[in-house]
Amino acid sequence: MAKEKIEAPKLTGKIETPRIQPGASLACQHHKANEQFLTGLGYPSSLVENWQEKAIAKMGELLNKYKSLKLYLDICVRCGACADKCQFYLGTGDPKNTPVGRQELFRKVYRRYFTPAGKLLGNLAGAEDFTEEVLKEWYVYFHHCSQCRRCCVACPYGIDTAEISMAAREIMHSIGLGTKYVDEIILKVFNFGNNLGMQPKAIKNSLDFCEDEMKEAYEEKGIMDIDVKIPMDVEGAEVLLVVPSADFFASPHIESLLGYAKVFYQAGISWTLSSYASEAGNFGMFIGSYDGMQKVASRIGQAVRDLKVKRLVIGECGHAYRIAYSFWNTLIGPFDTLDKRYPIPQHICEFTYDLIKRGALRLDKEANDEFVVTYHDSCNIARATRMGDMPGGQFEIPRSIIKACCNKFVDMPQETIRENTFCCGGGAGLLTDEMMDIRIKGAMPRMQALKQVIDSHGVNFFALICAICKAQFTKIFPAYGLSMDMVGGVHQLVSRAIVLGAKE
């Protein structure tokens, strides 16, 4: 199906709620993880013989481990307020891609085996046996959820479909059913420390290349004395910066890496990357694996101790910042060796914004005058983290940075940004070629919102702070007839605007 050309929805600037089309996206499913990946992560090598029994036992275990799961399975009233909020429903019209429809796949099995009504009355109580058919739907639809929490905003009880899809994925793994894309990546982190499986030498080469590029670029402008470094594995540096590994070589990600480097250079703060903890991303969350997530995160704790740094900063990556901000303290804390005067961990945007506020950076807005910029709030950052001291800082700080670097900034419509932002359509394990259909359709609401500001304000730069968003949008912009060159990072704008050298 990858060969077929996928028809992207027409760009009209309007987000319309579709009529339901049952089964519309049933065909779009992940390649299954093979034996190597599953056993590598400690799961059964293929679907186990007594999978039903095992799955139900696992469900019982999780119900006693996660308050969210138990509670959210019990209290949904199926009011439907969430249904038209999910980008995957809006894009596909498949009613099992509504948050409530997705949850019901889990809930009907839960009712059958864990509630008196379901045990006694079966179908009449909305209960269903965990059949092969149901498992098939689980595999499709729980992997269509990007765990973006947009439904949670809409729900009167705060039911978070992410919690349920994570549990479903964990249950499926426990019986030997995972996706190739995500499991392969987690295994790479276990073995190499990053999602791409890059060896330290390869990373170093890429960093050297970046340094040369920057030096040449400045020399071309006649600036000879500026030599921005991107240090790796420097013991005793002040800051450990952990970035998504895509920042090491992917485009446009790498442009933000240059931005980080220049900010550190100008601030005069010593910093380092780590070849051991060369990944901010943590796909353990996507499959709901607490242990997997902890194992991936533990590399960062180790690097903090080994490199004897004082501060910990995270690069532009959405789900990574959620895990860093919300979970690291629980998973790998407490960080006793780090300097308590700074947030632990700190987002690179908080770091840069702090310097801007203190007047430590000189930014030439005119360097970005060719751009009319808009900003896409990454779902994980918007709805699962905070920047700065004030609630909502995660919205204000990146925008403040952009405004400090650019003359022309415009926001997309209110109902599509900040806490109402859409997922890019590639989160939580969707960022793989075989899922292109749902990726393109899931991006529809965001693309329509963008279309509005393209038409009204001539927006030509789409600023992001997430590696997955960047990869997703560069890939799907062409499908919507837009240039992928519009896609870039917030620190890419910083990189262009920042004036290096001694202050006048």
Added chain:
Amino acid sequence: MLSTSYIFLAYFAIIIFVFGILCKVWKYAVIPNPLKIPLTPAPTNTIGVILRMVFEVAFFKSLFKSNKFTWLGGCAFHLALLVVLASHIRFFVSPVPEPIMLLQTFLQSISMFIGLLFIAPLVYLFIRRVWVDRTRFVSIFADYFVLILLFLIGLSGITMKYLIRPDLFAVKTFILGLISFSPEPIPTNPIFITHFTLILILLIYFPFSKLMHGCGIFFSPTRNQIDNPREKRLINPWDKRII
């Protein structure tokens, strides 16, 4: 015979209702939150969280933002439920205290309105559930069942008020008898018996149903957690590193 079975059934229903809810709430309280998952932007202190919960519980703030039509029906019904329950207090206390007496008199004067406020949203919510294709798709029998049950409770209540009035003194005697564990015979008005039966069914059904949202909302971690994971470490009780 009728009285004996109803008295037995009433106590049975109340026991199921109370213990059912206690069991559920106990579970919601003791199952841990292994990780911090407040939906942000979230309050960074306890007072903020209390305010957030008050707005959710009293005004359905999130629902208001997400779906005005559902909010309207939900709000109207819950408000009516509250008022209807209040207007039933007089059957449960004797003598009726002065402030409640005043409240009763006021509620009596608008009782037709209250009855409609109770019934109309149920009809509205039912129609909406069937009308909106995506809501119809996800609805299960239980969703219609509750609406019909509540509708019939309301309808029988209104019938008693305006058409076939039972002996209110007998009703009160019966209820006070139940409360004081010295049961009196059940009034024989058929509408009252219907009304009473439906309520007992509701009580028995409540702890096993989605109606638990009324208690569950208070335990919802995405709403009731303080946004302070960096400042205050959450310990996961089942983390292998800690065990």
